[in-house]
Structures are given as C-alpha cells and as structure tokens.
Amino acid sequence: MSNTAPEAQQSLESFGYKQELKRSMSTLDLVVYGLVFMVPIAPWAIFGVVYNAASGMVPLVYLTGVVAMIFTALAYAQMSKAFPIAGSVFSYVGRGLHPTVGFFAGWAILLDYLLVPTLLYVFAASSMAGIFPDVPQWIWAVAFVLINTLINVAGIGSIKLANRVMLVIQLAFVVIFVVIAMVALNAGTVPGAEFTIAPLWDADKVNPALIATALSIAVLSFLGFDGISTMAEESTGDRKSGGRAMIIALLVVAVLFITQTWFASALAAGTISFGDDEVNNAFFVLVAQAAGSGWATAFLAVNVIAVGIANAVAAQAATSRLLYSMSRDRRLPAFLSKVNSRQVPMPAILLVSGVSLVLVLFFVGQIAVISSLVNFGALLGFLLLHVSVAVYYLGKKKSKNYLLHLVVPLVGFLIIGYVLLNADMTAKIGGVVWLVVGGIVYVIFARKNGGATGPLPEHATATAGEGGGEVASR
Numbered sequence: 001m002s003n004t005a006p007e008a009q010q011s012l013e014s015f016g017y018k019q020e021l022k023r024s025m026s027t028l029d030l031v032v033y034g035l036v037f038m039v040p041i042a043p044w045a046i047f048g049v050v051y052n053a054a055s056g057m058v059p060l061v062y063l064t065g066v067v068a069m070i071f072t073a074l075a076y077a078q079m080s081k082a083f084p085i086a087g088s089v090f091s092y093v094g095r096g097l098h099p100t101v102g103f104f105a106g107w108a109i110l111l112d113y114l115l116v117p118t119l120l121y122v123f124a125a126s127s128m129a130g131i132f133p134d135v136p137q138w139i140w141a142v143a144f145v146l147i148n149t150l151i152n153v154a155g156i157g158s159i160k161l162a163n164r165v166m167l168v169i170q171l172a173f174v175v176i177f178v179v180i181a182m183v184a185l186n187a188g189t190v191p192g193a194e195f196t197i198a199p200l201w202d203a204d205k206v207n208p209a210l211i212a213t214a215l216s217i218a219v220l221s222f223l224g225f226d227g228i229s230t231m232a233e234e235s236t237g238d239r240k241s242g243g244r245a246m247i248i249a250l251l252v253v254a255v256l257f258i259t260q261t262w263f264a265s266a267l268a269a270g271t272i273s274f275g276d277d278e279v280n281n282a283f284f285v286l287v288a289q290a291a292g293s294g295w296a297t298a299f300l301a302v303n304v305i306a307v308g309i310a311n312a313v314a315a316q317a318a319t320s321r322l323l324y325s326m327s328r329d330r331r332l333p334a335f336l337s338k339v340n341s342r343q344v345p346m347p348a349i350l351l352v353s354g355v356s357l358v359l360v361l362f363f364v365g366q367i368a369v370i371s372s373l374v375n376f377g378a379l380l381g382f383l384l385l386h387v388s389v390a391v392y393y394l395g396k397k398k399s400k401n402y403l404l405h406l407v408v409p410l411v412g413f414l415i416i417g418y419v420l421l422n423a424d425m426t427a428k429i430g431g432v433v434w435l436v437v438g439g440i441v442y443v444i445f446a447r448k449n450g451g452a453t454g455p456l457p458e459h460a461t462a463t464a465g466e467g468g469g470e471v472a473s474r
Contacts, residue, residue: 011084011239012084012085012233015083015085017085017233017328019233020233020339020343021086021156021233021234021321021324021339021343021344021345022155022156022234022342022343022344023233023234023235023236024156024157024160024234024236025156025160025231025234025235025236026235026236026237027235027237027241027244027245029160029163030228030231030235030237030241030242030245030249031228031245031248031249031252032160032163032164032167033159033160033163033227033228033231033245033314033317034224034225034227034228034245034246034248034249034250034253035167035249035252035253036163036166036167036170036310036311036313036314037224037225037227037228037311037314037315037318038222038223038224038225038249038250038253039170039224039306039307039310039311040167040170040171040174040253040256040257040306041170041173041174041260041302041303041306042221042257043058043062043221043257043260043261043264043283044260044283044284044299044303045123045127045280045283045303045307046221047261047264047282047283047286048274048278048279048280048281048282048283049279049280050217050261051265051268051271051273051274051282052273052274052279053213053214053217054210054213054214054217055202055205055210056198056199056202056205056265056268056270056271056272057198057199057200057201057202057205057206057210057214057265058199058261058262058264058265059199059200059257059258059261059262059265060199060200060201060206060214061214061217061218061221061261062218062221062254062257062258062261063200063254063258064211064214064215064218065214065215065217065218065219065221065222065254065257066218066222066250066251066254066257068215068218068219068415069218069219069222069225069250070247070250070251071386071408071409071411071412071415072226072382072385072386072412072415072416073225073243073246073247073250074243074247074404074408074412075382075385075386075389075408075409075412076092076225076226076229076242076243076246076385077240077242077243077244077246077247078243078389078393078404078405078408079092079096079385079388079389079392080092080229080232080239080242080243080246081239081240081242081243082095082096082239082392082393083095083096084232084233084235084239084242085232085233085325086230086231086232086233086234086321086322086324086325087106087230087321087322087325087326087329088106088109088226088227088229088230088318088321088322088325088381089102089105089106089108089109089226089229089381089382089384089385089388090102090103090105090106090107090109090322090325090326090329090331091106091325092105092229092385092388093105093106093384093385093387093388094106094329095392096388096389096391096392096396097384097387097388097391097392100442101384101388103326103331103438103442104384104435104438104439104442105380105381105384105385105388106322106325106326106331106381107434107435107438107441107442108376108377108380108381108384108431108434108435108438109226109322109377109378109380109381110319110322110323110326110377111373111374111376111377111431111434112223112374112375112376112377112378112381113227113315113318113319113322113377114319114352114355115359115370115373115374115377116223116312116315116319116374117145117148117312117315117316117319117352117356118355118356118359118360118363118370119370119371119374120144120307120308120311120312120315121141121144121145121308121312121356121360122137122141122360122363122370123307123308124140124141124144124304124307124308124309124312125137125138125140125141125144125308125360127300127303127304127307127308128140128304128308130281130300131297131300131301131304138360138361140308141360141361142357142360144308144309144312145353145356145357145360147309148309148312148313148316148353149316149349149350149353151313152313152316152317152320152344152349153342153344153346153349153350154342155342155343155344156234156343156344159313159314159317162309162310162313163310163313163314166305166306166309166310166313167310169302169305169306170302170306170310171256173298173299173302174256174259174260177260177263177264177287177299178259178260178263180287180290180291180295181263181264181266181267181290182263183290183291184267184289184290184291185263185266185267189289189290190267190269190286190289190290191269192269192270193266193267193268193269194266194269195262195263195266196266198265199261199262199265199266200258200262212418212422215415215418215419216419216422219379219415219416219419220375220378220419221257222250222253222254223374223375223378224311224314224315225246225249225250225253226246226378226381226382227314227315227317227318228242228245228246228249229242229246230317230318230321230322230325231317231318231321233321264283264286267286267289267290268282268286283299284296284299284300287299316349316352316353316356317349319348319352320344320345320348320349320351320352321345321348323336323345323348323351323352324336324337324339324345324348325337327348330445330448330449331441331442331445332441332445335347336348336351373426373427373430373431373434375423375424375427376420376423376427376428376430376431376434377431377434379416379419379420379423380420380431382412382416383413383416383417383420386409386410386412386413386416387409387413389405389408389409390405390406390409390410393405394406
C-alpha cells in the first residue's frame with residue numbers, strides 16, 4: 001500500500017468517518033476505472049446517429065465535448081481535493097453549499113447511477129439479440145447482472161482485475177480498427193474513401209446550430225469520468241489523486257474517441273447520412289466493408305462485452321458507493337452503509353443488482369427513455385457541483401484563485417445549463433418526478449433523525465479536524 005494511504009485514512013477520519021472500505025486503488029487504477037466507465041469504444045454504438053446529427057463531423061463532436069467537459073472535470077478535481085469522500089456530489093455540494101442541497105444533488109445523480117447499469121444491460125442484451133436472435137433479450141440481461149454482481153461482491157481487487165482485462169481488450173480492438181482502416185484506405189478497398197481534415201473541420205458546414213447540436217451530444221458522451229470520485233475512500237493516493245485521475249481519463253478517452261471516429265468517418269467515403277436501416281449499426285457496416293463480416297461480428301461482440309460487463313461493473317461499483325455514503329450520513333436506510341468482511345458495501349451492491357433486474361425486465365427495448373432520464377440526473381448533479389465550487393472556495397475559503405474558483409465553474413455551469421435546458425421533455429418530466437420522490441425521502445429521514453446529518457455514531461471517530469468540525473456544526 002502507498003505511503004500516502006495512512007494520510008488518506010487520517011483525512012477521512014477528520015471528517016468523522018472510520019476507514020471501512022479497502023484502500024488499494026492507485027492513481028493508475030483510478031484512471032483505468034474512469035476509462036472503463038466511459039468506455040473507450042463507446043463511439044462504435046452511436047457513430048451513425050452522431051454522424052447524421054453532425055453532418056459527418058463526428059471527431060468535431062468529441063473535440064467539442066472534451067473542451068466542454070474539462071470545466072466539470074476541473075470542478076470535480078477542486079471538490080475531491082477538499083472532500084476526499086466516497087459520496088461524490090452528495091458530499092461535495094452538501095459540505096460546500098448546504099446539506100439539504102447536497103442531498104438533492106446526490107439524489108439527482110443517483111438517478112443517473114441507478115439507471116446507467118440498466119441502460120447498459122438493455123443495450124447489451126439488444127446487441128446480443130442481433131448475434132443470437134433466438135435467445136430472448138431478458139436472458140442476456142439477467143446473465144450480465146449476475147456476472148457483474150459476483151465481480152463487485154468479490155471485492156475491489158476483482159473490480160481492478162476486471163477493469164484491467166477489459167481495458168486491454170478494448171484498446172487492442174482500437175488498434176486493430178486503426179490498422180484495418182489504414183490498410184483499407186491505402187489499398188482503396190472502400191471506393192472514394194480518404195483520410196482528410198473534413199471530418200474534424202469543414203468550414204462550409206460548421207455553424208452555430210451544428211455546434212449546439214454537437215455540444216449536447218458530446219457532453220453526454222463523456223459521462224462516467226465522475227465515477228472516479230466515488231472511489232475516494234479506496235484510493236491510496238493523496239487528496240489530489242482523484243482529481244488528477246479524472247482529468248487524465250477524460251483527456252485520454254477523448255483522444256481515443258477522436259482517433260476512432262476520424263478513421264471511421266474517412267471510411268464513410270463522403271456519405272451524406274446513414275439510412276434508418278443501418279444508422280444504428282453504421283460503424284460495424286464500415287468495418288464489414290473494410291475487412292469483412294467476420295471482423296464486424298468480432299467488433300460487435302467486443303462492444304457487447306465492454307458495455308454489458310466492463311462498463312456495468314464500474315457503474316455498479318460507483319452506485320453502491322454513493323448509496324453507502326448517503327446511508328452513512330443518515331439520508332437513506334442504515335443497512336446500505338453496512339460493509340462485509342471483504343470491505344465492500346454488500347447491501348448496497350445487492351440493492352443495485354435487484355433494482356437493475358427489475359428495471360431491465362421493465363425497460364427491455366426502451367433505450368431512448370432510459371438514456372433521457374440518465375442524462376437529467378447527471379446534468380443536474382453537475383450543475384450544483386459548479387455552484388458549490390464557487391460558494392465553497394470564494395465564500396468560505398476566501399480564495400483569490402478566480403480562474404479555478406470563479407471562471408471555471410461559471411463556464412461549466414453555463415455549458416451544463418444549456419444542455420439541461422435543451423434536454424428531452426421526457427427527461428425533464430421524469431427528472432422532476434424523481435426530485436419530488438427525493439423530497440419525500442428527505443422529509444422522512446430528516447424527521448426520523450431529528451434533522452441531523454453527518455456520520456452515524458458507529459462511523460464517527462474522536463478525531464477532530466476541519467471536516468469533523470463541519471460535521472459537528474450541522
């Protein structure tokens with residue numbers, strides 16, 4: 001274990017908590033976790049849709065996305081340094097702004113975290129149906145849920161191993177795709193295909209409306225790097241390691257997204273748009289044209305594994321840590337903060353699995369509906385995060401670093417706010433309903449605990465410090 005692990009443990013104790021989760025995640029492990037959560041090969045599944053929406057400039061979409069999301073990543077880095085706690089925006093907003101607002105920030109992003117595994121299972125099951133049409137989709141979904149639950153219950157070591165294996169597989173296929181594309185372009189396998197700057201920038205097509213469309217798509221494509229913040233209490237690094245890992249993972253995955261989509265756009269050979277019959281499988285159609293149907297099937301299978309297992313394992317882990325943290329602060333049922341002998345929040349993991357099983361059976365074939373609700377939860381959580389950065393650092397800490405603590409959160413707030421305002425109406429309605437339910441939950445637990453927040457007695461320690469003082473004052 002790193003020499004900084006004892007320091008990290010002391011830091012946690014200063015907030016009034018005992019070290020219950022196992023500290024074994026190095027900064028590299030956190031980066032790997034973030035990359036797996038964002039899925040390096042994510043553009044494969046939505047390439048056709050993004051291509052049509054962005055007039056063929058898919059790489060520009062992802063470039064726009066990383067520029068937009070770097071502000072949110074920097075905001076996360078600032079708050080994760082101040083509060084290295086597993087609760088992510090629940091803890092950051094609660095301690096930086098106000099405990100009540102913190103609850104709703106956590107509740108909002110919980111919608112994202114609870115539905116992400118469901119979305120992944122439904123998507124993976126749908127893809128498997130394309131390979132094995134005679135097997136019902138729900139069987140695949142249930143199988144994925146069981147596999148991922150076993151990996152999570154086995155402990156953080158199993159999660160780390162699964163992350164590494166899955167990342168290597170995905171990166172290997174990124175390389176294979178680039179080689180396939182280069183060979184096809186050089187050999188003229190795809191008539192009219194050529195590698196040009198046009199997919200990244202075509203002055204004749206770029207306009208404010210297209211950039212706005214690209215921004216909405218791109219911001220949502222990078223959701224997942226924030227999950228690194230939920231691993232704060234399992235990190236062996238210092239206070240800054242989580243923030244560093246988030247920024248590194250975001251930049252690395254952006255390079256991977258841009259590289260893959262640039263080559264894929266070149267293989268599209270000037271296609272104006274993909275038709276309804278191939279838009280959802282456009283990437284795999286391009287691979288088949290360049291290298292044959294066998295390779296296309298292999299890429300599809302890897303995509304299913306990356307989404308149904310790798311991505312879902314990371315999502316389930318993040319969700320269980322958020323539930324653990326909110327429960328520990330007496331905002332959700334107490335049993336969710338229980339940790340087993342393997343130092344994992346077993347009840348929280350099992351609850352996520354149970355919810356996923358129920359939702360998967362209900363939402364099979366309804367990817368669009370789940371996606372819209374996921375987006376609302378994440379965006380609202382990000383919005384409140386940006387406000388908390390400014391209030392905490394400028395108001396409470398009297399910071400003079402106006403670039404990081406005023407300009408960055410302000411720009412980030414405006415970007416996320418724009419995307420949220422233009423979100424699907426279904427997402428807005430569902431999100432409001434979710435917040436109303438959250439209000440009921442808040443009132444129930446506030447009355448039950450006499451309005452108190454912070455760690456339960458069995459979690460609290462005698463260690464005093466800045467964080468402990470904040471807990472005591474609430």
